[in-house]
Amino acid sequence: MRGKLRHGNVPLRGIAIVAILLVIAGAATASATLLFLGEQPSPPQLAAPPPIPAPGPEPDHALRDGQPGEVGLNPAPIAAAQGQLAAGTQPSPGHPHPSYAGEVSLLARDGVVVSRQATGFALRYADAQGPELPAEQQEKTQNDTIFDLASLTKLFTSIAVLQLADDGRVNLNAPVADYVPEFAASGKQKITVQELLTHTSGLQAKIELWRLPPPARLPAVLSATPQNPPGAVYRYSDLNMITLGVLVERMSGRPLDAVVHDRITAPLGMTDTGYRPPRDKLHRIAATEFETDPPRGLVRGEVQDENAWSLGGVAGHAGIFSTADDLAVLGQALLDGGTYRNQRILRPETVRAMLTNYNTAFPRNAHGLGFELDQPWYMAGLSGPHTAGHTGFTGTSLVIDPGSRSIVVLLTNAVHPSRTWGSIGPARLEIAQGMALALGPPGHDG
Structure with a gap:
């Protein structure tokens, strides 16, 4: 069920959102529980509603270009x-x-x-105060411009x-310390892997x-x-990731960037996605900020996030670069069951x-x-119990809606x-609401 923001004449810029809080009680199915708990299942640490019902044989769509009308969308x-x-x-x-400065958006x-x-500029300004570069030195965004994803990582x-x-x-319900023993320090011995994934560990934000x-x-x-006991509060935390x-890295025996490449981006053909992009792609990468603390100057081709930068550009919370088309591939893979x-x-x-909500105790923070x-x-009018996504500080967002089988990508600098x-908030709403309105009234299935 998609959100009600698809009704009426909803203004795109400056849209006012009234969220319908959905609190759904229940437990995950036995098969999903066994998948994560292994041979000796125990109750999940966080109550969860039933997951998305199992579909028939998963489709395997290879993305292709087409017109809105081909898939039941109103182009206006x-x-x-x-x-x-x-x-x-x-x-x-x-x-x-x-x-x-610039944006690349994609709808599927x-x-x-x-x-x-693609509109605007991948490189536009001469310094942090905003004087523009001479026109011949500015670089326009292109459909294949590469952006720092920030927290989409x-x-x-x-x-x-x-x-x-x-x-x-x-085992997602096992203590993190089972895999990273030093994490048990300072009273964290009971925090589970699932609580890191759902931002309910009680750790500080950063x-x-x-x-x-x-x-x-x-x-x-x-x-x-920890600032709170595990499971007591929702707090979005970079430390979790x-x-x-x-x-x-510990459980695979390999660096995180190599795991992401070999197990995610390479199999999916996401050739412009990864940590620490090579220098020969610098001309395609959107510039981010002129950073003064730490004093890095214009950041381009390196991760903007200070913590990820201080960790060598590879971290669980930030550091990956990508394009709109590559992110659409990831979204399609998830819509098609992996x-x-x-x-x-x-x-x-x-x-x-x-795509199942494990945070029913925190209705505004479904996760x-x-x-x-x-x-x-x-997510605007696409929002619903299983509509999934994430945003990034640099001005990025990804939304996938299993109900309408749609993908919304917005990348900006x-x-x-x-x-x-x-x-960036209004733009995120505008593009998601554009897709929601294109789908038609709630319940319309194209």
């Missing part, structure tokens, strides 16, 4: 949303700065890419953890690791003292568990295993030239 709302996104690259009344349904747009880390669960090497000597950075994360990145072009990255039941669920503030300039 899509065109309107594209216009709003393009307007965001320019100043407007009351807003002396653009909301973002049933394996058909119905919209792909967390989705890749989560998938890597779930692959280890599929392999039988990680630590300024870049201010610490390099040898002290990861130990500071693993020895952090940095720790999961360490877990992936497979794309006959390459499987997750079991179908694992994907269903990933699957790594994915946020049912967040109208950026909203922090160029400064993180204080832009406002």
Whole structure:
């Protein structure tokens, strides 16, 4: 069931969101429980409603370009949303700065890419105060512009953890300390892998690791003292995902960037996705901010996130770069039960568990295993119990809606030239609402 924001004449920019809070009680199916708990199942640490019902044989759509009408979409709302996104690259009344320097957006349904747009600039400004570069030095965004995904990286880390669960090497309800022994320090011996994935560990949001000597950075994360007991509160925490990145490395015996490449991006053919992009792709990468603390100058081709940068550019919470088309492939693989072009990255039941809400105790913070669920503030009218997605600080977002079999990708460099300039929230709503309105009234199935 899609959200009610698809009704009526909903304004695209500055849209007001009224979320319908859904509190659904229940327990995961026995098969999903056994998948993650192994031979000696125990009750899950967090109550969860039944996962998405198992479909028939999973489809395997290879994305192709097409027209909205081919998949039952009205093109007018899509065109309107594209216009709003393009307007965001320019100043407007009351807003002396653009909301973002450049953007690339993509919409797909049933394996058909119905919209792909690039507007604005991948490189526009000369310094943090915002004087523009000479026109001949500015670089426009292209459909294949590569963006710093920021926290969309967390989705890749989560998938890597779930692959280890599929392999039988990680039990999601086991203590993290079973796999990373030093994590038990400071009273964390009972925090589970699932609680890291759902941001219910009780850990603080972040630590300024870049201010610490390099040898002290990861130990500071693993020895952090929780602010709350596990399962007591929802708190979005980079520490959760940095720790999961360490877990992936320990249990696979390989660096996190190699695991992501070999087990996710290479099988899916995501050739422009990964940590630490090569220098020969620098001309395709969107610039982010002029960073002063730490003093890095213009950040381009390196991760903007200070903590990920201080960890060498590879971390569980940030660091991956990608394109709109590559992210659409990931979205399609998940819509198709974990497979794309006959390459499987997750079991179908694992994907269903990933898109199941484990945070029913925290209604406004519905969360699957790594994915946020049912967040109208950026999913707009697509929002629903199993609509999944994530956002990134640099101005990125991904939404996948199993109900309508649709994908929404928005990549911007909203922090160029400064993180204080832009406002990416309206654009996220505009593109998601454009897809929602294109689908028609709630209940319409194309």
